[in-house]
Amino acid sequence: ARDRSPAPGSARVLVASNRGPVSYTLRDDGTLDAKRGGGGVVSGLSAIGARDDALWVCCALGDGDREAVRRGIGRGEDGVLMLDIDPDVHSDAYNGIANSVLWFIHHLLYQTPLEPVFDDGFRRQWRSYETYNRAFARALADRAADGAAILVQDYHLALVPGMLRELRPDLRIGHFSHTPWAPPDYFRLLPDDIAEQLLRGLLGADRTCFLTRRWADAFTACCTEVLGPDALKGTRIGVHGLGADAGFLRERAHRPDVEERMTALREQIGGPDRKTIVRVDRTELSKNIVRGLLAYRHLLATRPEWHERVVHVAFAYPSRQDLAVYRDYTAEVQRLADAVNDEYGTPGWTPVVLHVKDDFARSLAAYRLADVALVNPIRDGMNLVAKEIPVVSDAGCALVLSREAGAYEELGADALVVNPYDVIATAAALHEALTLPAQVRADRTARLAAAATALPPQRWFLDQLEALAPEA
Numbered sequence: 001a002r003d004r005s006p007a008p009g010s011a012r013v014l015v016a017s018n019r020g021p022v023s024y025t026l027r028d029d030g031t032l033d034a035k036r037g038g039g040g041v042v043s044g045l046s047a048i049g050a051r052d053d054a055l056w057v058c059c060a061l062g063d064g065d066r067e068a069v070r071r072g073i074g075r076g077e078d079g080v081l082m083l084d085i086d087p088d089v090h091s092d093a094y095n096g097i098a099n100s101v102l103w104f105i106h107h108l109l110y111q112t113p114l115e116p117v118f119d120d121g122f123r124r125q126w127r128s129y130e131t132y133n134r135a136f137a138r139a140l141a142d143r144a145a146d147g148a149a150i151l152v153q154d155y156h157l158a159l160v161p162g163m164l165r166e167l168r169p170d171l172r173i174g175h176f177s178h179t180p181w182a183p184p185d186y187f188r189l190l191p192d193d194i195a196e197q198l199l200r201g202l203l204g205a206d207r208t209c210f211l212t213r214r215w216a217d218a219f220t221a222c223c224t225e226v227l228g229p230d231a232l233k234g235t236r237i238g239v240h241g242l243g244a245d246a247g248f249l250r251e252r253a254h255r256p257d258v259e260e261r262m263t264a265l266r267e268q269i270g271g272p273d274r275k276t277i278v279r280v281d282r283t284e285l286s287k288n289i290v291r292g293l294l295a296y297r298h299l300l301a302t303r304p305e306w307h308e309r310v311v312h313v314a315f316a317y318p319s320r321q322d323l324a325v326y327r328d329y330t331a332e333v334q335r336l337a338d339a340v341n342d343e344y345g346t347p348g349w350t351p352v353v354l355h356v357k358d359d360f361a362r363s364l365a366a367y368r369l370a371d372v373a374l375v376n377p378i379r380d381g382m383n384l385v386a387k388e389i390p391v392v393s394d395a396g397c398a399l400v401l402s403r404e405a406g407a408y409e410e411l412g413a414d415a416l417v418v419n420p421y422d423v424i425a426t427a428a429a430l431h432e433a434l435t436l437p438a439q440v441r442a443d444r445t446a447r448l449a450a451a452a453t454a455l456p457p458q459r460w461f462l463d464q465l466e467a468l469a470p471e472a
């Protein structure tokens with residue numbers, strides 16, 4: 001921990017994201033509990049060590065964070081500056097625009113006969129999105145030293161690069177999209193002026209970066225179609241395929257709390273000869289958990305030889321529960337898991353073991369035990385679960401992987417690749433994965449692990465920083 005925060009105008013490396021590296025909850029006794037998050041940016045940033053000229057600008061989310069700010073925490077000490085944004089503005093920007101519009105656009109989630117409808121309510125939310133982006137741009141402009149490097153993260157902050165460029169033309173600005181990018185026909189569901197504003201916002205960066213070539217190409221195509229052929233002049237496009245953090249994962253996955261959870265999971269699975277199909281996701285619309293369960297049900301319906309011999313271990317952790325569509329989806333996952341268990345379960349066999357309480361140690365336990373990993377998103381920027389499982393797997397794990405996950409570019413060759421909408425094909429891939437000879441599975445897992453760790457988070461982060469350097 002550092003006792004000094006970078007004074008205004010002195011930070012040389014700044015990261016900006018909606019969700020910060022630490023979150024606070026208010027305990028009953030009035031004290032604050034700080035929880036450090038994981039994720040690629042957090043471990044990437046550790047590459048620059050405890051420099052006191054680095055600053056992470058994020059949003060105070062929820063009552064705990066806001067209370068922390070009131071008590072003077074998150075004002076830049078320990079390198080974290082939490083912006084206290086009006087909760088209504090934040091909700092319109094985050095729930096309304098970021099998660100209900102931009103997330104839906106880039107993951108192709110709209111059911112277009114009814115949605116989207118861009119009306120007055122949307123315009124009001126859009127103004128909040130601008131306000132919220134401006135708050136970030138101002139904070140960054142205020143804190144950054146001359147010529148500092150700014151790494152802006154994700155779709156929440158798409159307008160920041162352009163706004164910041166106007167305030168501080170001296171800064172070197174990068175933007176990173178952790179999501180897919182929509183193809184032009186779909187991106188153009190957005191009102192024309194909004195589509196333009198979003199693209200110009202991102203083009204305010206010196207470098208606009210994506211997880212895969214595919215998303216970068218889609219962005220380029222949108223710029224050309226919406227803004228014209230010269231739109232990309234002055235902005236470089238980067239591709240940095242964030243990989244898994246092997247050192248961290250392997251160490252963490254062998255601690256006693258993970259071993260304990262492996263014992264508990266083995267008990268729930270029952271029978272030592274039972275195979276496991278593991279999935280670990282946020283309960284996220286784009287993760288396609290429902291079709292995963294339908295595929296598993298199809299497997300049980302068409303291949304009775306698997307009855308009593310396989311268990312689907314599905315972890316679906318709460319996400320974005322302010323949004324009704326996420327709450328409904330969560331309920332549907334639960335309903336379907338129960339239905340499969342009612343239909344096929346026996347006194348000694350629970351076909352689906354569903355856990356909904358977030359527990360990283362238990363996720364790692366499942367990673368180690370998995371015979372098959374099911375990663376079947378409708379669309380996904382990368383999908384780190386697909387990269388993490390091969391790294392920590394004890395005995396080798398067959399990967400059933402959607403071709404719409406960013407990870408497919410790097411892992412497709414050694415995975416069983418599926419169209420995520422096709423539950424029959426997914427069931428067939430699950431069967432094939434379950435029957436893969438042990439040696440084949442182990443060999444593939446080793447190659448998957450090598451591909452998955454090609455660009456560890458720290459290198460991923462430094463590459464972006466170096467590419468922004470003036471001489472680059």
Ligand code: G6P
Pocket residue numbers: 019154178179319320
């Ligand atoms: C995706 C986004 C991240 C986001 C995460 C969790 O991975 O790219 O920016 O933080 O989902 O979503 P949440 O809405 O809980 O921050």
